[in-house]
Amino acid sequence: MNVHLYALSTCPYCRMTKRYLEEHDVSFELTEVDQLEGDERQQAVDDVKRLSGGTSFPVLVADEQVVVGFNKTRIGEILGF
Amino acid sequence: MTERGVRRVFEPGTTIDDLKAYMGPFAERLGYKFNTETDFVDEVLSSEIEILERDGDVYCPCRIRTGDPKEDLKIVCPCIPFYRDHFAAISKCWCGLFILKDVEDGAELIGVLDDPAPGTPVEVPVVRLRELPDGAIRHVKIGKNDVAVARTGDEVFALSNVCRHAFGPLAEGFVDGYFAVCPWHGWRYDLRDGTTDHPNADVRTYEVRIRNGLVYVIVPFAG
Numbered sequence: 001m002n003v004h005l006y007a008l009s010t011c012p013y014c015r016m017t018k019r020y021l022e023e024h025d026v027s028f029e030l031t032e033v034d035q036l037e038g039d040e041r042q043q044a045v046d047d048v049k050r051l052s053g054g055t056s057f058p059v060l061v062a063d064e065q066v067v068v069g070f071n072k073t074r075i076g077e078i079l080g081f
Numbered sequence: 082m083t084e085r086g087v088r089r090v091f092e093p094g095t096t097i098d099d100l101k102a103y104m105g106p107f108a109e110r111l112g113y114k115f116n117t118e119t120d121f122v123d124e125v126l127s128s129e130i131e132i133l134e135r136d137g138d139v140y141c142p143c144r145i146r147t148g149d150p151k152e153d154l155k156i157v158c159p160c161i162p163f164y165r166d167h168f169a170a171i172s173k174c175w176c177g178l179f180i181l182k183d184v185e186d187g188a189e190l191i192g193v194l195d196d197p198a199p200g201t202p203v204e205v206p207v208v209r210l211r212e213l214p215d216g217a218i219r220h221v222k223i224g225k226n227d228v229a230v231a232r233t234g235d236e237v238f239a240l241s242n243v244c245r246h247a248f249g250p251l252a253e254g255f256v257d258g259y260f261a262v263c264p265w266h267g268w269r270y271d272l273r274d275g276t277t278d279h280p281n282a283d284v285r286t287y288e289v290r291i292r293n294g295l296v297y298v299i300v301p302f303a304g
């Protein structure tokens with residue numbers, strides 16, 4: 001499964017989500033949106049808006065499914081923990 | 082807090098304690114307090130200081146600036162006034178830095194909580210009773226609702242802030258007994274049921290509860 005985590009370097013829930021994925025040995029692609037600049041940043045913000053309907057983090061995308069926030073139950077369901 | 086209100090000045094070298102001193106009373110007036118999980122509070126505030134130094138203000142650590150100034154203002158901490166109904170429904174602000182005053186243990190509010198179903202009544206704290214003296218009327222924005230909260234004697238009422246005649250702001254008028262009087266052309270609305278003497282021009286009213294010195298307005302959750 002292709003897992004992509006959009007996060008902010010400043011966000012406690014993003015840190016918790018990263019830790020949670022690591023604890024479960026999930027390999028994931030990480031985009032720290034606030035660390036990007038210019039077009040790259042705008043593209044990432046647009047992606048997050050399109051995927052989640054907002055600008056809140058973290059946004060976890062696993063194949064077609066999207067989880068906003070550190071929602072352990074939903075993440076577990078999707079990733080089969 | 083000073084006698085003239087809240088002092089909001091972020092000098093270089095702003096500390097977690099500075100933010101607590103500014104935000105604590107701000108949140109209290111809105112019916113919130115810092116999360117009881119003090120390590121979590123310090124973690125969030127330390128992120129906010131990082132953001133303050135980088136971006137020039139204490140933006141929410143869990144959301145991103147879009148570059149639209151109007152939108153970005155809505156994520157300056159504490160952002161409670163912009164999301165009163167949503168946050169009241171989940172008992173905390175988006176990141177959980179602030180929780181409703183009557184929540185005893187904030188630990189369980191860290192993380193994501195499911196929103197209630199649209200239409201579920203939500204008790205939204207809007208003002209401290211002592212800041213609403215007899216005869217006062219104040220405008221409060223609750224989600225998309227423009228609400229006027231008015232006190233007459235010991236009773237508090239809430240009704241639409243928008244006069245049906247020419248859209249005058251009722252909260253800029255005055256309270257006369259059980260009536261809110263529009264400042265523009267003197268239209269009068271009964272605080273108890275929103276009726277006016279013109280046919281078919283009543284305004285919406287909201288249920289009000291008073292608890293622990295706070296005025297709550299009940300609104301259906303918009304989703």
